[in-house]
Amino acid sequence: MKFLVLACLLFGLAAPGPQVLADEMELIELQHRPASELIPLLEPLLPQQAALTGRGFQLVVRAPKADIARIRKLVAQLDSAPRDLLVTVFQGSERDLQRSGAALGLSYRRGGVAAGLGTAADGQAGAGGADGAAADLSLAHTRRRSTDEPVQRLRVREGATAYIETGRSIPYFSGGIWQQGGDTWVQPGIQYKDTATGFYVRPLVRGDRVVVDISPYREALAPGDGGVIDTRRASSRVTGRLGEWMELGGSRTQRRTASRSYGAMTSTRERGDSRLWIRVDPATRATEKAR
Structure with missing residues (x-):
């Protein structure tokens, strides 16, 4: 079941679209906060060519290779333990x-x-x-x-x-x-x-x-x-x-x-x-x- 959910997320990002011209896809495992909480915070910060989806404690990012590292850094900053x-x-x-x-x-x-x-x-x-x-x-x-x-x-x-x-x-x-x-x-x-x-x-x-x-x-x-x-x-x-x-x-x-x-x-x-x-x-x- 977990594999099926992940496959659906990847397929959704892989579908072609006129405004998504990314060249790399990456799965990011979250540690403290669910994807539903982080996605609204990350979307305004993403480059125009990037796409983001996720479920549970997994994020799937599709973006230009040069932006992947920056997105990972943003996720690490936001995925902190609740205070x-x-x-x-x-x-x-x-x-x-x-x-x-x-x-x-x-x-x-x-x-x-x-x-x-x-x-x-x-x-x-x-x-x-x-x-x-x-x-x-x-x-x-x-x-x-x-x-x-x-x-x-x-x-x-x-x-x-x-x-x-x-x-x-x-x-x-x-x-x-x-x-x-x-x-x-x-x-x-x-x-x-x-x-x-x-x-x-x-x-x-x-x-x-x-x-x-x-x-x-x-x-x-x-x-x-x-x-x-x-x-x-x-x-x-x-x-x-x-x-x-x-x-x-x-x-x-x-x-x-x-x-x-x-x-x-x-x-x-x-x-x-x-x-x-x-x-x-x-x-x-x-x-x-x-x-």
Whole structure:
């Protein structure tokens, strides 16, 4: 069976084609990485006359004789044993990241967006009274656990997939509002939904550069009543240097609210800048830096 597979690979490369004018064919045995992982990395580097195929831990190259040695050298560089890596994720604004420094020992910024699952405090409800008056309902505050940190680190083997999760508890109104005898009544009721926002990461090292496949996973409170959770998934890829912060994305918000209750009026203005950054280091070097 193994001979049959190899024969099929060789026959596929040997078939004539108008753009393949190679004069030598060579079988390369791989030691650490399968052909399916190396072929996408090698193809952009091959000369125009070369062709490449493979299966399992075997590569078959058809190329001009002068290019075979160079291709073998490229394969040797890429066919390395997977390394242990340290993936660091920072959640906050660019200013927070600069203020914390590029070192792994980032400090906690009180009031910033923190990684980890938060715990919300009790909310507070109020009601209006006279005929035709609108009922006001406001949440007093929410609170995160004191153990939350804006930085997460995890150790992962190169080529393996790991999951990083962040999240928070979101309050929503679960009481009731009704009118009776010309008055508007509000029955207090606040519940909380834990929403998870995370992503899967799969890092691959290419020399001094790293390619990270990202598959985000997001839960959010859906519009309307009942605390329904929406879930979204997507995928992307980022590339950068080892030890360099890479921005995955984020959001900037500006919100202004006003409320009136018992003759008093309050106005609040909020601005937010929440971004997600990722950094990949060789585990040994990164561990030494963190000490």
